[in-house]
Structures are given as structure tokens and as C-alpha cells.
Amino acid sequence: MRGDVQAPATLEPTLAGCRAAYYLVHSLQDADSGRKDAAGATAFGEAAARAGLGRIIYLGGLGDDADSLYAHQRSRREVENLLGVGGVPVSVIRAGIIIGHGGISWELTRQLVEHLPVMIAPRWVATRTQPIAVDDVVRYPAGVLEPPAAPGRVYEVGGPDVLSYSAMLRRVAVIENRPLLLPVPLLTPWLSSLWLTLVTDIDTGTGRTLIDSMTNEVIVRDQSITHLIPIQPMCYDDAVRAALRERRQARQARW
Numbered sequence: 599m600r601g602d603v604q605a606p607a608t609l610e611p612t613l614a615g616c617r618a619a620y621y622l623v624h625s626l627q628d629a630d631s632g633r634k635d636a637a638g639a640t641a642f643g644e645a646a647a648r649a650g651l652g653r654i655i656y657l658g659g660l661g662d663d664a665d666s667l668y669a670h671q672r673s674r675r676e677v678e679n680l681l682g683v684g685g686v687p688v689s690v691i692r693a694g695i696i697i698g699h700g701g702i703s704w705e706l707t708r709q710l711v712e713h714l715p716v717m718i719a720p721r722w723v724a725t726r727t728q729p730i731a732v733d734d735v736v737r738y739p740a741g742v743l744e745p746p747a748a749p750g751r752v753y754e755v756g757g758p759d760v761l762s763y764s765a766m767l768r769r770v771a772v773i774e775n776r777p778l779l780l781p782v783p784l785l786t787p788w789l790s791s792l793w794l795t796l797v798t799d800i801d802t803g804t805g806r807t808l809i810d811s812m813t814n815e816v817i818v819r820d821q822s823i824t825h826l827i828p829i830q831p832m833c834y835d836d837a838v839r840a841a842l843r844e845r846r847q848a849r850q851a852r853w
Contacts, residue, residue, distance in 0.1 A: 610648055635677055647684025658677065689748045698837075723763045727815065733837075737829055758833055773839060
């Protein structure tokens with residue numbers, strides 16, 4: 599069965615008989631994304647309660663609450679709270695940039711490197727982040743499904759490397775054997791979002807949302823997830839190689 603979080607009547611039949619649910623909904627490309635995400639999370643949380651679910655697991659975003667969070671980051675925090683409005687315990691996994699074929703943040707990184715041998719660096723390239731491979735990030739939501747201590751907790755996850763965006767771009771360039779020059783950061787976030795639409799296939803609205811969030815550090819501050827799920831995430835370079843390999847395989851399959 600299929601349910602739509604923007605059509606609340608479809609949710610309860612979809613959730614019937616379930617013990618838990620994963621919530622992976624984000625309206626990144628929608629101009630009215632904040633309102634839609636809030637409405638969808640509220641509807642889902644209430645439907646989950648009526649269906650008798652034991653827990654909801656949500657994949658949200660990293661970011662220090664002490665920072666001035668931008669709209670997209672604030673929306674993800676709001677969704678964390680609204681999913682629990684019906685009383686179902688919510689386990690939150692917060693991640694930063696996810697490296698994997700098809701992911702918007704990764705596609706932005708890859709396309710910038712492949713399309714621009716010389717780049718007028720935006721100001722956000724100096725911001726630190728903690729990227730994680732998609733193969734690793736899915737292991738954490740799976741890992742919190744059963745432990746009795748997980749409901750109601752917020753966990754932070756990331757790969758082993760803490761990198762600036764400029765370092766991420768340079769390392770992709772090295773792996774792909776492409777020249778890349780990043781001069782002193784110049785562009786404002788607004789100009790950056792317009793510039794991205796010229797050199798990538800990311801639309802202006804999504805680009806602006808991503809750029810806004812890139813001005814804040816997104817690194818792991820709380821390591822408690824490592825005690826519950828003791829895995830060793832792959833390094834950034836290996837995650838990049840895996841994403842590029844998956845892209846090649848996907849293109850070959852289409853041919």
C-alpha cells in the first residue's frame with residue numbers, strides 16, 4: 599500500500615499492522631517546504647499513534663542548536679518534534695552531507711569539480727562538515743530499530759573525516775584526476791545559489807537552501823551512537839570512490 603503524508607487519510611491504512619516506521623520525508627525542492635514538512639510530520643505522527651506503532655525513526659540533519667540555524671535546518675528540527683505529537687517515541691539520526699550516487703549534496707560537489715577547473719570560491723567553502731557514505735548512514739537507522747534505549751533519543755552520525763567544503767572539492771578533483779583551482783572566497787550565499795544554477799543541474803530554490811545551510815558547521819558533537827552501534831564508517835575518499843563507481847554502473851545499465 600502507498601500513503602501520502604500530505605493526504606492524512608491515506609496514512610493509517612498504510613501503517614496498520616506495523617511496529618515501527620522510518621520517516622525520510624523532506625520537501626527540499628518545494629518553495630513552501632517548511633509548511634509542508636510540518637504538516638506532513640504532524641499527520642504522520644498522529645496516524646502512527648492511532649495505528650499503535652512503537653517507534654518512529656527519523657533521519658534529520660546535523661547542526662548545533664546554538665548556531666543561527668537557517669530555514670531548512672530549523673524545519674528539520676521542527677519535524678523531529680512534530681513526529682512525536684501523537685505520543686509515539688521518536689529516534690532521531692542526525693547526519694550531515696551524505697556521499698552517494700543521486701544525493702543532491704553529493705551531486706553538487708561532483709558537478710562543481712567536473713564542470714569547473716577554475717572556481718571563484720563561494721564563502722561557504724571554508725565551513726567544516728563531516729560527510730558520511732550512504733552505505734554507512736543507512737546502517738544507523740537500521741541499528742536503532744530494536745534497542746530498547748533508542749526511542750526518544752537523538753543521535754549524531756558522521757564519517758571519520760572532518761573537512762572544509764574546499765577540502766572536499768579538492769579531494770574529489772584528485773580522485774577524478776581533474777585540475778581544480780579555488781581562489782579566495784568571494785561570492786555571497788545569494789550569488790552562490792544563482793551561480794550554481796549555471797554550472798550544475800541543481801535548481802535555484804534547492805541551491806539556495808543548500809547554500810544557506812552550508813554556512814553553519816555540521817559536525818558530530820555527541821558520539822553516543824558509537825556505543826550503541828559500534829561500526830567503522832568508511833573514509834571520505836572511499837565514499838567518493840564508491841559513489842563514482844555506482845554512477846558508472848548506473849550509466850552502463852542504461853546503455
